[in-house]
Amino acid sequence: xxxxxxxxxxxxxxxxxxxxxxxxxxxxxRFAESLFVGVSAGYYLSVVYFHQVLKPNLLAKLFPTFFNxxxxxxxxxxxxxxxxxxxxxxxxxxxxxxLAWVSRFTVAFVMGVSTGLTIVTSAQQYLIPQxxxxxxxxxxxxDIGQSISNTVLVVGSIACLFYFFFSTEHRGPVxxxxxxxxxxxxxxxxxxxxxxxxxxxxxxLIGRFAFLLHDWLHII
Amino acid sequence: MLFVKRTLPLLITFxxxxxxxxxxxxxxxxxxxxxxxxxxxxxxxxxxxFTMILxxxxxxxxxxQKIARKQNGWGYxxxxxxxxxxxxxxxxxxxxxxxxxxxxxxxxxxxxxAENKLTxxxxxxxxxxxxxxxxxxxxxxxxxPDKDGNVFTRKVSTDRLKTPxxxxxxxxxxxxxxxxxxxxxxxxxxxxxxxxxSASFRAFRIKSKEAGLLMFSAFIVMLGNVPLGNxxxxxxxxxxxxxxxLDIVVIKEWIISYPSSAAQSAILIGxxxxxISSSLKIIxxxxxxxxxxxx
Amino acid sequence: MSVxxxxxxxxxxLFIMALCLVxxxxxxxxxxxxxxxxxxxxxxxxxxxxAEINNIKNAENKLDSKESNLSEKALSEGAEAMAxxxxxxxxxxxxxxxxxxxxxxxYYFESSRSSTLAVIxxxxxxxxxYTFQAQRGREMFIRRISGLSAIEDAVGRATEMGRGVLxxxxxxxxxxxxTIAGVTILGHVARKTAEYDTDLYSPMTRSFVMSVAQEVxxxxxxxxxxxxxxxxxxINYLTDDQFGYVAGVGGIMMRxxxxxxxxxxxxxxxxxxxxxxxxxxxxxxxxxxxxPSQIPFFVAACDYTLIGEELFAASAYLSKNPREVGSLKGQxxxxxxxxxxxxxxxILVTLSKTPVGExxxxxxxxxxxxxxxx
Numbered sequence: 001x002x003x004x005x006x007x008x009x010x011x012x013x014x015x016x017x018x019x020x021x022x023x024x025x026x027x028x029x030r031f032a033e034s035l036f037v038g039v040s041a042g043y044y045l046s047v048v049y050f051h052q053v054l055k056p057n058l059l060a061k062l063f064p065t066f067f068n069x070x071x072x073x074x075x076x077x078x079x080x081x082x083x084x085x086x087x088x089x090x091x092x093x094x095x096x097x098x099l100a101w102v103s104r105f106t107v108a109f110v111m112g113v114s115t116g117l118t119i120v121t122s123a124q125q126y127l128i129p130q131x132x133x134x135x136x137x138x139x140x141x142x143d144i145g146q147s148i149s150n151t152v153l154v155v156g157s158i159a160c161l162f163y164f165f166f167s168t169e170h171r172g173p174v175x176x177x178x179x180x181x182x183x184x185x186x187x188x189x190x191x192x193x194x195x196x197x198x199x200x201x202x203x204x205l206i207g208r209f210a211f212l213l214h215d216w217l218h219i220i
Numbered sequence: 221m222l223f224v225k226r227t228l229p230l231l232i233t234f235x236x237x238x239x240x241x242x243x244x245x246x247x248x249x250x251x252x253x254x255x256x257x258x259x260x261x262x263x264x265x266x267x268x269x270f271t272m273i274l275x276x277x278x279x280x281x282x283x284x285q286k287i288a289r290k291q292n293g294w295g296y297x298x299x300x301x302x303x304x305x306x307x308x309x310x311x312x313x314x315x316x317x318x319x320x321x322x323x324x325x326x327x328x329x330x331x332x333x334a335e336n337k338l339t340x341x342x343x344x345x346x347x348x349x350x351x352x353x354x355x356x357x358x359x360x361x362x363x364x365p366d367k368d369g370n371v372f373t374r375k376v377s378t379d380r381l382k383t384p385x386x387x388x389x390x391x392x393x394x395x396x397x398x399x400x401x402x403x404x405x406x407x408x409x410x411x412x413x414x415x416x417x418s419a420s421f422r423a424f425r426i427k428s429k430e431a432g433l434l435m436f437s438a439f440i441v442m443l444g445n446v447p448l449g450n451x452x453x454x455x456x457x458x459x460x461x462x463x464x465x466l467d468i469v470v471i472k473e474w475i476i477s478y479p480s481s482a483a484q485s486a487i488l489i490g491x492x493x494x495x496i497s498s499s500l501k502i503i504x505x506x507x508x509x510x511x512x513x514x515x
Numbered sequence: 516m517s518v519x520x521x522x523x524x525x526x527x528x529l530f531i532m533a534l535c536l537v538x539x540x541x542x543x544x545x546x547x548x549x550x551x552x553x554x555x556x557x558x559x560x561x562x563x564x565x566a567e568i569n570n571i572k573n574a575e576n577k578l579d580s581k582e583s584n585l586s587e588k589a590l591s592e593g594a595e596a597m598a599x600x601x602x603x604x605x606x607x608x609x610x611x612x613x614x615x616x617x618x619x620x621x622y623y624f625e626s627s628r629s630s631t632l633a634v635i636x637x638x639x640x641x642x643x644x645y646t647f648q649a650q651r652g653r654e655m656f657i658r659r660i661s662g663l664s665a666i667e668d669a670v671g672r673a674t675e676m677g678r679g680v681l682x683x684x685x686x687x688x689x690x691x692x693x694t695i696a697g698v699t700i701l702g703h704v705a706r707k708t709a710e711y712d713t714d715l716y717s718p719m720t721r722s723f724v725m726s727v728a729q730e731v732x733x734x735x736x737x738x739x740x741x742x743x744x745x746x747x748x749x750i751n752y753l754t755d756d757q758f759g760y761v762a763g764v765g766g767i768m769m770r771x772x773x774x775x776x777x778x779x780x781x782x783x784x785x786x787x788x789x790x791x792x793x794x795x796x797x798x799x800x801x802x803x804x805x806x807p808s809q810i811p812f813f814v815a816a817c818d819y820t821l822i823g824e825e826l827f828a829a830s831a832y833l834s835k836n837p838r839e840v841g842s843l844k845g846q847x848x849x850x851x852x853x854x855x856x857x858x859x860x861x862i863l864v865t866l867s868k869t870p871v872g873e874x875x876x877x878x879x880x881x882x883x884x885x886x887x888x889x
Contacts, residue, residue, distance in 0.1 A: 001339060003338045003339060003391055003395055004336070004338045004339060006395060006399070007338055007394075007395045007398050007399045008399075009399075010395065010399030010400060010403070011398065011399045011400075011402070011403035012403075014399065014400055014403040014404050014407070015403050015404075015406075015407045018403075018404055018407035018408055018411070019407060019411070021411065022411065022414055030293065030296050031296065031299055032404060033296075034296040034297070034299040034300040034303070035299050035300070035303045035400055035404075036303075036400060036401070036404040036405075036408075037300055037303070037304075038299065038300035038301060038302065038303025038304035038305075038306075038307070039303040039304070039306070039307045039396055039397075039400045039401050040307075040401055040404075040405075041275075041276070041279055041304050041307075041308075042303065042304040042305065042306065042307030042308035042309075042311060043307050043308075043311055043397065043401055044272070045272055045275075045276055045308050045311070046307065046308045046309075046310075046311030046312040046315065047311040047315065049269045049272045050269075050311075050312060050315070051311070051312075051315035051316070053265060053266070053269045054266065054269045055315075057262060057265065057266055058266050058269075066319055067318060067319065068318055069318040069319065069321075071354070073318075080259075081263075081266070083263065084262075084263035084264075084266040084267050085266070087263075087267050088266060088267045088269065088270030088271075089270065091267065091270050091271050091274065092270065092273060092274070094274055095274075095277070101225055101512070104225070104229045104511050104512065105228070105229055105232055106267055107229070107510060107511060108228075108229035108230070108232040108233045108236075108511065109232050109233070109236050109264070109267070110264045110267060110268070111233050111237075111502055111510060112232060112233035112234065112235065112236030112237040112239075112240070112502075112503065113236050113237070113240055113260045113261065113263070113264050114264065114499075115233070115237050115498075115499035115500075115502045115503050116236065116237035116238065116239065116240025116241050116244075116499070116503065117240050117244075117260075117261060118495055118496070118499045119237075119240075119241060119495075119496050119499045119500065119503075120240070120241055120244040120245075121244075122492045122495040122496055123492065123496060126488055126491075126492045127488075127489060127492040127493070127496070130485045130488045130489045130492070131489065133481070133485050134482065134485050134486075134489075149474065149477075149478045150478075152478045152479055152482065153478045153479075153481060153482045154482075155482075156478070156479050156482025156483060156486075157482040157483075157485050157486050157489075159486075160482060160483050160485075160486030160487070161486045161489060161490065163486070164486065164490040182483075182486070183430055184429075184430065184433055185479050185482055185483040185486075186483045186486075186487075187430045187431070187433040187434040187437075188433050188434070188436075188437040188475060188479045188480055188483065189437075189479065189480040189481075189482075189483030189484055189487075190434050190437075190483075191433065191434040191435060191436065191437030191438035191439075191441070192437045192438065192441045192475050192476050192480040193480070194419075194420070194423065194434070194438045194441075195437065195438035195439065195440070195441030195442040195445070196441050196445065196476070197416065198416050198420070198438075198442055198445075199442070199445050199446065201410075201412045201413045201416045202413045202416075204406070204409050204410045204412065204413060205410045205412075205413035205414075207406070207410065208406055208407055208410040211403075211406075
């Protein structure tokens with residue numbers, strides 16, 4: 001029970017320290033900021049990177065007898081994992097002035113895999129579906145409202161795409177006007193995203209006040 | 221040497237990139253290549269984890285230097301390092317170490333952590349059940365009865381059963397996690413409410429036609445998200461002819477589904493072209509700044 | 516041509532050849548391996564159930580006649596026939612289920628992903644063509660992107676004010692293309708700060724990005740002959756946590772008061788905290804992201820915002836490297852192809868919704884086209 005109370009009091013203190021940032025930079029905020037950065041970095045190093053990534057995905061598979069018990073300890077080691085382990089170790093050569101360039105092989109591999117994966121996934125999961133989304137019948141017999149809405153969608157998509165042309169200026173009767181319409185659509189979209197987010201952010205603030213007033217002060 | 225330092229990394233990028241593309245398009249008849257589609261991303265996860273050592277070293281060195289040179293605010297560097305080493309040590313120790321964890325046997329005594337992991341009580345192990353997926357469900361009984369003399373029996377998972385020392389370490393880690401990490405995280409997130417207000421104030425000063433459109437759609441969407449929007453819509457129904465068409469919620473939905481959706485599609489199409497084009501440039505070695513210089 | 520130029524062209528041709536070879540082999544192998552399920556099963560189903568299929572056709576015909584004649588009798592007959600035909604389909608399915616199943620042989624090419632391959636190939640061809648054209652000396656124009664043109668002014672302003680420049684390349688790791696774009700632009704900004712002898716601060720949220728960024732900045736300072744001014748400790752790691760990072764960066768901004776802040780990469784909720792803090796210290800702010808949900812906040816709080824694809828155009832715009840400029844032109848040509856596809860698709864689906872279009876087979880064409888885009 002004492003630790004629960006301690007936890008709430010620490011939480012309330014840190015909360016107030018963080019809120020003080022709204023006034024200006026002050027020793028309380030600086031204290032909370034330093035502690036937060038330190039604790040979160042320590043948490044990611046030990047819990048996330050070591051216990052949740054490195055141990056189950058590399059160490060437990062490479063040294064099952066040491067990191068597992070029971071049946072799992074009897075599984076044959078996966079020696080292929082020596083490759084990422086080795087490439088990971090190469091990154092540590094950045095500590096050396098002379099051998100830092102060796103880590104380039106690791107960077108090259110990571111970049112190759114990431115970009116190769118990006119090419120296919122962005123084409124399949126985003127590019128093609130977004131093109132399909134912009135294709136709608138602009139005239140539906142007997143439904144003027146839907147026809148207008150679909151026309152707005154198609155024209156808006158095309159006009160915004162014109163805005164993203166780089167090899168020509170936003171000028172001229174066709175291109176200039178289309179790009180201008182594109183900007184209008186972009187602004188409407190930004191406004192809509194902005195408006196949709198406001199309430200969510202306010203509810204977060206309410207949640208924090210609820211912690212202070214309920215969990216800490218027991219007022220409400 | 222130039223080949224090893226410059227061309228070989230380019231070749232590695234090229235080959236690994238092509239393998240990923242080929243793996244994506246290959247069918248089940250090529251199981252080895254196909255499996256690389258999942259294996260390589262796992263590998264880069266592992267590789268990136270190693271660089272955390274570089275990050276930790278950077279953090280420690282930066283703050284030690286500040287302390288050593290007694291730079292402005294060096295005291296806060298001590299706080300940061302205490303937080304870092306404290307959490308790293310507690311996190312490392314309190315995690316599962318299968319080899320060193322004591323075996324859970326029937327009739328043995330353990331400390332059982334509460335669900336929030338902030339308190340622990342001494343329990344006796346009554347029975348152990350093995351689930352289908354190989355996990356264990358332990359039935360435990362409180363060793364010390366509560367104030368009313370009741371002895372609780374409940375089922376818990378193995379990760380909540382600790383030795384007395386480990387239970388204290390876990391509780392301390394949880395206090396740091398909940399009290400500092402989670403609280404600070406939630407508060408920083410909550411600060412956004414204030415920042416959204418000030419950004420709205422700036423955005424809604426109509427300086428141009430475009431800013432007016434932004435304000436208009438933001439206003440409609442905001443209004444449509446709160447009950448006030450319905451009230452306004454009801455008021456407008458009194459207007460002749462057009463009143464019934466001015467339902468704020470319907471207008472909001474229309475803005476999100478059509479003009480806003482059109483712009484979002486175009487942004488994503490453009491961004492994806494940028495993604496693919498940049499990736500191709502890296503694979504073909506046109507863009508190579510990430511590899512650094514000749515040295 | 517420089518030595519460094521050769522691998523890219525060689526690699527490109529190698530890639531095209533490999534891709535063509537793989538596609539050809541895959542398609543050939545697929546046509547050889549994938550066929551046709553068990554012919555005997557198909558045959559038996561065809562012969563045994565031809566009567567049922569005829570029933571279905573009859574039912575459909577009757578339902579058609581219902582539409583034309585609006586006769587209640589035809590409607591009931593059609594419904595009955597449909598009901599019987601549904602039973603027939605069920606029996607047909609159950610029969611075929613009972614038939615011995617021969618496992619489908621594995622195939623080499625994932626044909627369901629052929630549209631992805633087509634899109635990538637189109638993009639590759641255009642980008643490669645214009646890259647080579649630019650390399651051969653063809654002049655290519657890039658329109659003015661004010662956010663990018665302002666980078667030099669922003670660094671200049673920081674120099675004049677005797678304050679530093681803060682650079683944030685997003686909060687994601689190096690496997691994210693926006694981060695890579697952010698780190699590439701950091702190289703350009705570092706060249707400017709090296710030239711003007713301005714302090715560059717770049718706290719990082721990912722250690723891998725930190726190590727790559729250190730290398731990129733070091734290279735930039737070396738190029739400008741200012742390696743003595745390079746400070747690796749200013750490209751330091753803070754924490755991986757999104758809000759821990761933003762708390763740290765916010766603190767740095769409040770204390771060091773950089774005159775120019777750059778936020779270029781992937782951002783989520785923290786975008787507004789960064790941009791508003793930068794605003795409060797009076798810094799000139801240039802932001803860029805391809806995250807549609809965060810662009811509005813940057814637009815509201817920053818002086819210049821690179822929207823979506825503009826972030827990826829930055830490298831070409833700043834370096835004026837012909838190959839990069841050429842690739843940008845290639846992207847524009849792909850956009851024309853996409854616009855053409857949208858217009859073509861829209862016409863097709865619009866026609867398919869009209870009675871005349873349906874009769875002329877536009878419905879099938881529209882379905883096929885949309886299937887391709889699935």
